Amino acid sequence: MDIKEWFPEFQVSAETDTDLQSYFFKLPEIKKITNSRSWLVLGRKGMGKTAIYEYLKQSSNYVLNDYFTICINFGDYPWPAHQLYKESIAGELSAYQKSWRYLFFVKGLSRLIEIKKAKGEKLNKELRWAEIYINKIYGNPDPTLTEIIFSKISQLSSIKGPNVELDDFSIESGEMSFDDISNDKQLQSKLRSNAFTLLSYFESVFKNNCETHKILIALDQLDENWLESEIEEYSKVLINLLNVCRSIALDLNLSKNLKVVPFLRTDIYNSLKFNDKNKLLQDSAIIISWNSDSLDDMYFERIKKYAPEYVSIDNERKSGNLFEINFVRQGTPPFKYIARRSFFRPRDVIVYFNEIRACHKQNISGLYTTTELYEADREASSSVYNELIDEWSNQFPEIEKLLTVLQTIQVETFSYAEFSGKYDNEFATASEGKKREHLGFLFENSIIGQKKQGRWEYVCSTPNLKMNTEKDFRTHPALKYRLHLIESRPNQSV
Structure with missing residues (x-):
């Protein structure tokens, strides 16, 4: 039985999800x-x-x-x-x-x-x-x-x-x-x-x-x-x-x-x-805060609710039960791959899984494939972008121009000098103080991050992360496809 026949698409809005109580609340x-x-x-x-x-x-x-x-x-x-x-x-x-x-x-x-x-x-x-x-x-x-x-x-x-x-x-x-x-x-x-x-x-x-x-x-x-x-x-x-x-x-x-x-x-x-x-x-x-494990638990509750009795569920794999493979790129479990391309918010995860479902085609395993996981990345990236605009358009109307700055940099990883040059093109009259304030806004809201102990991290996953303009920055992978960014150098960790 194909996964689409038993596992549904979910409402993103809490107000319209009538089954919310049955799988959301172990918080x-x-x-x-x-x-x-x-x-x-x-x-x-x-x-x-x-x-x-x-x-x-x-x-x-x-x-x-x-x-x-x-x-x-x-x-x-x-x-x-x-x-x-x-x-x-x-x-x-x-x-x-x-x-x-x-x-x-x-x-x-x-x-x-x-x-x-x-x-x-x-x-x-x-x-x-x-x-x-x-x-x-x-x-x-x-x-x-x-x-x-x-x-x-x-x-x-x-x-x-x-x-x-x-x-x-x-x-x-x-x-x-x-x-x-x-x-x-x-x-x-x-x-x-x-x-x-x-x-x-x-x-x-x-x-x-x-x-x-x-x-x-x-x-x-x-x-x-x-x-x-x-x-x-x-x-x-x-x-x-x-x-x-x-x-x-x-x-x-x-x-x-x-x-x-x-x-x-x-x-x-x-x-x-x-x-x-x-x-x-x-x-x-x-x-309210989430991490990869708590988000996995939340989504696994949905799987347990809808899985028919004849579908074998491995409690150790949790949301990995939806995929025919245990690991994707760099030995990462599928759910962790998805979580790293979210802002560690339930909404981002739900949208990503909905996009995987939209990409899915029937196959022998009846489960989601690696190809579908990667294909969904593009549509999920657009959704995250739109969510950011919706989140900040009233309180911080400069958000669209700042995202344009990141897009014109063209690569995922960049220095402060590279940011500064593209920023000046969009905000010609802004002071140095305003530039750093805007950079801080991007950093504090996990739109950009920096390396910590050799791994790219963001405030949403590492709340005590501190910005250092002497180090390189990296645009969040959730925005990579929507901003049409490419790798800055070969073999870079994602």
């Missing part, structure tokens, strides 16, 4: 999220942040250390609307903090009420009050991001607290648009005043009624839909978010019941400027 990061004090998940694009987020979204509290999850995707979040809740009298690094807390406690209290009702518990006076307000103001017992941000809260003349007997009340129908509020300072003031009054009440009710219930709020795609002209302001929004998450984690009266976990790109985090950033990284961050 230590999962346990750290639910069983440690850490609350910030960092990783490069394609490292699996959204896959972990989807796992949290789909899993029951029984496998998540009793946490009930609230998963909020910011892919379609109206970032400019967040500014309506910005406090003008607050300092720059705290102007958005109340708006984040407001969002978390609306969602957290809504989830707490849902949990208690599902368990058949009778709501007390405070929770009945909260339920009425949430349903009336947001029009939904579990309001969406948009329903919270564009709620009718600015229409309320007053808010009665949970200790006051509450009669049923109604709010005029009709949506409040961003333009309606942004053009009316009085409406903005009322919006903030009412929202933050509710925040005070909601937070108190949540703390009073959580008991032993634990809620985890996961935030994904916080770097999506940023307008280039607003990046500086969005950065302030994220800094406020991190400060709120940290304050919740440090609140002894709250942290046992509520945990907020933002999933953030490492480069975005590194670009933020605030006090104690390095301390927060050391104390509270979970950094």
Whole structure:
């Protein structure tokens, strides 16, 4: 039976991979999220942040250390609307903090009420009050991001607290648009005043009624839909978010019941400027990292899931079971060959195997061949190139020109002088400092690497690798075919 008949092509996007839970999660990061004090998940694009987020979204509290999850995707979040809740009298690094807390406690209290009702518990006076307000103001017992941000809260003349007997009340129908509020300072003031009054009440009710219930709020795609002209302001929004998450984690009266976990790109985090950033990284961050072995384990789970009973699986070979040979060039196992042509990201590996499958033709062994492995290298190289453009086009628009610099060098291995000459052709007015900054960017993101102990290495595989402009550089082999590079000298190790 040919391999194509039993081993499928896989979705690259975690959101569309319906079988993700069955083969992705033996990651230590999962346990750290639910069983440690850490609350910030960092990783490069394609490292699996959204896959972990989807796992949290789909899993029951029984496998998540009793946490009930609230998963909020910011892919379609109206970032400019967040500014309506910005406090003008607050300092720059705290102007958005109340708006984040407001969002978390609306969602957290809504989830707490849902949990208690599902368990058949009778709501007390405070929770009945909260339920009425949430349903009336947001029009939904579990309001969406948009329903919270564009709620009718600015229409309320007053808010009665949970200790006051509450009669049923109604709010005029009709949506409040961003333009309606942004053009009316009085409406903005009322919006903030009412929202933050509710925040005070909601937070108190949540703390009073959580008991032993634990809620985890996961935030994904916080770097999506940023307008280039607003990046500086969005950065302030994220800094406020991190400060709120940290304050919740440090609140002894709250942290046992509520945990907020933002999933953030490492480069975005590194670009933020605030006090104690390095301390927060050391104390509270979970950094997603992979190596050849862990990626092999991840992909082997897929093989075990789909292999028919009559297909013999060698647990020692792991992903090598897909190939008719044990070794390729220079005695390298097939999976290690693939891993070295990735940035050690699951996405790169999945794409490469999909390309091998596309190249595959039926043969006697029914498995992938060496020829197909090498042929797939070309299409996989184009995919990695496109991923880099997608990863950096907003935050680092110079990326395409820098890749052009590497392409015009024409060879894989080059000196600083060779880079400098081609760089000057693309960036004619750039200073020497900017040139070295750009070279450092390429190095830190594994687009280029250097030799260590006689072998070409990259930051993605050797995190402590340091750049030395006196030594030769080498463009990552994942980009070789897309950039049309050739060997710089005979018999060079790949």
